[in-house]
Amino acid sequence: MNSTTQQAVAVLGSTGSIGVSTLDVIARHPDSYRAWALAANTSVEAMRDQCLTHQPEYAVMMCPDAAEQLRAVLPAELGTTVLQGEEGLHKIATDPAVDAVMAAVVGAAGLPSTLAAARAGKRVLLANKESLVMAGHLLMEAVRDSGALLLPIDSEHNAIFQCLPVDRAGRPGRAGVSKVLLTASGGPFRTWTPAQMAAATPEQACAHPNWDMGRKISVDSATLMNKGLELIEACWLFDLPAPQVEVVVHPQSIVHSMVQYDDGSVLAQLGNPDMRTPIAYGLAWPQRIDAGVAPLDLISQGRLDFEAPDEGRFPCLRLARESVMAGGTAAAICNAANEVAVAAFLDGHVGFGDIPAIIERTLADTPVVEPDSLAVVESADAQARACAALLVENRNS
């Protein structure tokens, strides 16, 4: 093992879908990468197994009880120190020994550690799109000020990143770009009627046709809020106004997104729907490494279809677009209301059709202010959560 060229990676959200795929890619390249620290919320058993396999310096459990349980089951000779809570996450996101941080905590909970990694000037592999949606201004400012490298892991943004022009220093630019085309699978309800969607169960919403993902993002894909959050993410990442980000439904999820140029050219990135491709790209950029992904066979794929999104059946896409255009804390409010509504749907407290209604009402009832600091964003998030929780309660009573 050549420890001088080995990159130390902190995997935040290691027990989740993106975290597991990240550890798979890291394990394929032991000379180049090491899982230096892992973090999760409550999944003690999965974390124990990951620690035994990857032998990290640190394992962080957000929940203090889970941290206690992990300390009890990890053999002392492993040498892994168990930390807990936001302090633990901050430590591994910013430690001088860490080269790259995989930001793959789900939801708003990922914001403080993602921001901390950016402020510490790390190579930030951004899966946690909610960070940019809530605090795009603060995160992009942190990246600029610290010289951090922000690499998008969402497959669509990773595709756009790959298709953008680069300047002489290899940095992505926007010269000659007329718009970006964000592809969407359309989710499991793409062809469902409004009546069928109104009666949809959490299991049906989580049964994504092409991607195997965590439950929250799976529901977001079913409502198209995931595409709405990605539209906001694209505006921040690539410094584009919302009208220059067009959503195109592409049911096969083979074209991961495209960039359209002024001269009529459209560049696309294609591949099998497997998150290990963008993860490997983020880890190795500007190099390319094996991701363990099967090569794309276009002949057996046969056809690629494209259609317009139906914002009548999927109002979440419109709500997200309106909130990024409104500016201020509107997108953070939209994100918080969505998290509350999706959790209530997954717990069986509200129906699928209630999700956009709760978001729209929360957006109307929560004041929008300038997102000057993390505290302001967190306060808007808390107000929106309280408003959305009340709406959930009222629907239950």
Ligand SMILES: NC(=O)c1ccc[n+]([C@@H]2O[C@H](COP(=O)([O-])OP(=O)(O)OC[C@H]3O[C@@H](n4cnc5c(N)ncnc54)[C@H](OP(=O)(O)O)[C@@H]3O)[C@@H](O)[C@H]2O)c1
């Ligand atoms: N899955 C995909 O294909 C995909 C694609 C693009 C982008 N993303 C984005 O990547 C992020 C992760 O998605 P996922 O599908 O991997 O989610 P997931 O499978 O639900 O995993 C979430 C991870 O976050 C941890 N976590 C949850 N709450 C936490 C908290 N308060 N503090 C610290 N850790 C916490 C979980 O730990 P426990 O196991 O202990 O709960 C788990 O490790 C999301 O922002 C999502 O939008 C995912």
